[in-house]
Amino acid sequence: xxxxxxxxxxxxxxxxxxxxxxxxxxxxxxxxxxxxxxxxxxxxxxxxxxxxxxxxxxxxxxxxxxxxxxxxxxxxxxxxxxxxxxxxxxxxxxxxxxxxxxxxxxxxxxxxxxxxxxxxxxxxxxxxxxxxxxxxxxxxxxxxxxxxxxxxxxxxxxxxxxxxxxxxxxxxxxxxxxxxxxxxxxxxxxxxxxxxxxxxxxxxxxxxxxxxxxxxxxxxxxxxxxxxxxxxxxxxxxxxxxxxxxxxxxxxxxxxxxxxxxxxxxxxxxxxxxxxxxxxxxxxxxxxxxxxxxxxxxxxxxxxxxxxxxxxxxxxxxxxxxxxxxxxxxxxxxxxxxxxxxxxxxxxxxxxxxxxxxxxxxxxxxxxxxxxxxxxxxxxxxxxxxxxxxxxxxxxxxxxxx
Amino acid sequence: xxxxxxxxxxxxxxxxxxxxxxxxxxxxxxxxxxxxxxxxxxxxxxxxxxxxxxxxxxxxxxxxxxxxxxxxxxxxxxxxxxxxxxxxxxxxxxxxxxxxxxxxxxxxxxxxxxxxxxxxxxxxxxxxxxxxxxxxxxxxxxxxxxxxxxxxxxxxxxxxxxxxxxxxxxxxxxxxxxxxxxxxxxxxxxxxxxxxxxxxxxxxxxxxxxxxxxxxxxxxxxxxxxxxxxxxxxxxxxxxxxxxxxxxxxxxxxxxxxx
Numbered sequence: 001x002x003x004x005x006x007x008x009x010x011x012x013x014x015x016x017x018x019x020x021x022x023x024x025x026x027x028x029x030x031x032x033x034x035x036x037x038x039x040x041x042x043x044x045x046x047x048x049x050x051x052x053x054x055x056x057x058x059x060x061x062x063x064x065x066x067x068x069x070x071x072x073x074x075x076x077x078x079x080x081x082x083x084x085x086x087x088x089x090x091x092x093x094x095x096x097x098x099x100x101x102x103x104x105x106x107x108x109x110x111x112x113x114x115x116x117x118x119x120x121x122x123x124x125x126x127x128x129x130x131x132x133x134x135x136x137x138x139x140x141x142x143x144x145x146x147x148x149x150x151x152x153x154x155x156x157x158x159x160x161x162x163x164x165x166x167x168x169x170x171x172x173x174x175x176x177x178x179x180x181x182x183x184x185x186x187x188x189x190x191x192x193x194x195x196x197x198x199x200x201x202x203x204x205x206x207x208x209x210x211x212x213x214x215x216x217x218x219x220x221x222x223x224x225x226x227x228x229x230x231x232x233x234x235x236x237x238x239x240x241x242x243x244x245x246x247x248x249x250x251x252x253x254x255x256x257x258x259x260x261x262x263x264x265x266x267x268x269x270x271x272x273x274x275x276x277x278x279x280x281x282x283x284x285x286x287x288x289x290x291x292x293x294x295x296x297x298x299x300x301x302x303x304x305x306x307x308x309x310x311x312x313x314x315x316x317x318x319x320x321x322x323x324x325x326x327x328x329x330x331x332x333x334x335x336x337x338x339x340x341x342x343x344x345x346x347x348x349x350x351x352x353x354x355x356x357x358x359x360x361x362x363x364x365x366x367x368x369x370x371x372x373x374x375x376x377x378x379x380x381x382x383x384x385x386x387x388x389x390x391x392x393x394x395x396x397x398x399x400x401x402x
Numbered sequence: 403x404x405x406x407x408x409x410x411x412x413x414x415x416x417x418x419x420x421x422x423x424x425x426x427x428x429x430x431x432x433x434x435x436x437x438x439x440x441x442x443x444x445x446x447x448x449x450x451x452x453x454x455x456x457x458x459x460x461x462x463x464x465x466x467x468x469x470x471x472x473x474x475x476x477x478x479x480x481x482x483x484x485x486x487x488x489x490x491x492x493x494x495x496x497x498x499x500x501x502x503x504x505x506x507x508x509x510x511x512x513x514x515x516x517x518x519x520x521x522x523x524x525x526x527x528x529x530x531x532x533x534x535x536x537x538x539x540x541x542x543x544x545x546x547x548x549x550x551x552x553x554x555x556x557x558x559x560x561x562x563x564x565x566x567x568x569x570x571x572x573x574x575x576x577x578x579x580x581x582x583x584x585x586x587x588x589x590x591x592x593x594x595x596x597x598x599x600x601x602x603x604x605x606x607x608x609x610x611x612x613x614x615x616x617x618x619x620x621x622x623x624x625x626x627x628x629x630x631x632x633x634x635x636x637x638x639x640x641x642x643x644x645x646x647x648x649x650x651x652x653x654x655x656x657x658x659x660x661x
Contacts, residue, residue, distance in 0.1 A: 022536060023504050023533075025459070025554065025556075026533040026534065026553070026554045026556050026559060026563070027554070027556040027581055029533050029535065030560065169456060169457065178457050178459050181459045182462075182582075185459075186582030188581065283508075284505045284508055285504040285505045285531070287457075290508075293505075298479050299455070299503070299506035299507070299508065299510065300455065300456040300473065300505075300506075
């Protein structure tokens with residue numbers, strides 16, 4: 001099903017193929033226009049670029065290294081490298097684009113920043129940046145997510161952010177995003193809504209993608225320097241899709257390198273309890289974008305499910321849908337159980353605790369090894385560290401083996 | 403003449419502005435929603451009905467909760483259309499507008515959606531999360547079925563946007579007097595006489611003001627600024643908690659629409 005005539009609207013900005021757009025109440029359009037203008041002017045401003053790269057280097061800890069895993073896939077013909085976004089300040093890739101948007105917020109003269117968060121990683125990044133920039137921050141977070149990611153709630157509060165638990169709907173990421181949009185509709189004058197992923201209305205998908213591409217730019221050069229060649233595959237987990245876009249973008253023209261996005265299959269695609277929007281979604285409109293979403297035939301949004309709060313979202317960034325359509329990126333999925341297995345295995349074999357989100361990408365590597373694929377070199381975006389998941393994972397593992 | 407045109411012509415003669423209550427279809431339940439709406443009809447010059455949506459980003463807590471209640475009790479497109487058809491049968495001249503979210507229209511298919519609601523007797527459709535820059539396909543489908551597309555004119559819209567809103571709106575223009583979402587948590591703003599004047603300059607259809615209107619003095623303020631009527635929603639849900647209160651409240655609000 002598609003919107004038939006695309007030519008009748010006055011302007012149709014921010015489309016990836018047919019996907020994307022700006023489906024928000026009219027009241028938010030001036031704020032989106034203002035942000036787009038600030039983004040365009042900042043991108044061309046050497047002062048902005050050097051301030052951002054200074055922050056990324058001295059505050060956030062860029063460049064992050066790549067690490068060769070000696071043991072994770074031992075016995076297979078595959079070699080795995082990790083892009084260590086888990087080592088970035090804040091504990092995940094989120095900090096990259098948050099610093100950029102904070103600079104934009106300041107540039108626009110905004111006095112307050114709001115954000116939604118799922119796993120809490122984006123919330124933490126916004127909160128720490130708010131502390132550094134001395135901008136008051138309010139984070140909307142689903143009540144269910146507050147429970148399963150409790151350490152991150154405390155971290156945000158330590159940074160001085162206000163965390164507002166949301167108890168409506170599924171009490172997860174989508175509901176937090178609804179509430180942030182409602183706040184913004186009343187506060188856009190003095191408030192910047194710092195969207196955390198490549199979803200949402202234009203210009204967010206483009207802007208977030210642009211400021212996350214540093215991951216792939218670095219990783220590509222690092223792989224060439226260390227191995228003398230490009231990886232055979234680049235693998236990243238996909239919820240909204242910002243870490244995946246961030247690492248994929250540098251490799252889009254390298255046709256020999258396979259790009260793989262791994263969606264959360266939750267309890268299994270056939271159970272209906274998952275967050276795999278590419279595999280099982282339908283075209284629809286959610287949070288400002290025409291994209292693939294989990295929806296019923298009448299248009300009500302369905303609840304997603306994933307063990308990882310950061311992937312528990314019934315939509316996906318519109319650019320991913322386009323990349324799937326053009327065939328450039330393959331999208332696969334990994335279940336909660338597979339992600340847990342990869343989570344414990346990377347910890348035990350490599351001394352690195354991955355975020356449950358990133359564990360989905362690792363789970364796909366394990367599947368490739370089991371299928372006897374190779375020889376080949378895999379580059380996995382280790383988009384975050386798993387400290388936030390410890391209590392949650394411990395409870396799951398105890399339930400499995402009492 | 404459309405029902406809206408007829409209504410606004412009659413109101414001008416009566417020196418009254420339009421009192422337009424809003425209700426969530428399927429609330430409190432699909433079986434009882436008509437009972438809920440009937441008292442509103444006694445006082446309504448036109449009616450605005452919302453299709454409940456799982457993620458209503460333009461709505462405050464009351465309409466959100468009412469929407470979720472309706473959905474949890476099995477409200478669906480078929481039950482909404484049955485309700486609208488029943489109201490239309492009882493009130494052949496009453497303008498009936500729908501307030502919906504984009505995904506509800508999109509998933510049904512634009513043509514099929516507008517055809518179905520027209521068939522049930524709907525006069526206009528406002529899609530809360532479709533701004534004028536994305537309205538093309540929606541208004542084309544609406545026109546093809548003889549439904550009036552309604553757009554929201556917010557206080558912060560620059561002239562070129564207002565001009566487009568005026569050009570695309572039929573029936574009436576939904577004007578919001580303040581930023582934010584529906585609900586009485588934030589009272590209606592000082593309506594900008596200047597915004598209404600700009601809309602008239604752009605030959606927009608009559609202006610109904612909504613969001614945050616709950617008191618007779620809100621209504622009088624809107625009329626002084628030049629509004630053609632008001633839409634009241636959240637506060638009706640609030641008042642209806644107490645069975646004795648709704649009726650006098652409706653009378654009082656309608657009273658305030660005289661000028």
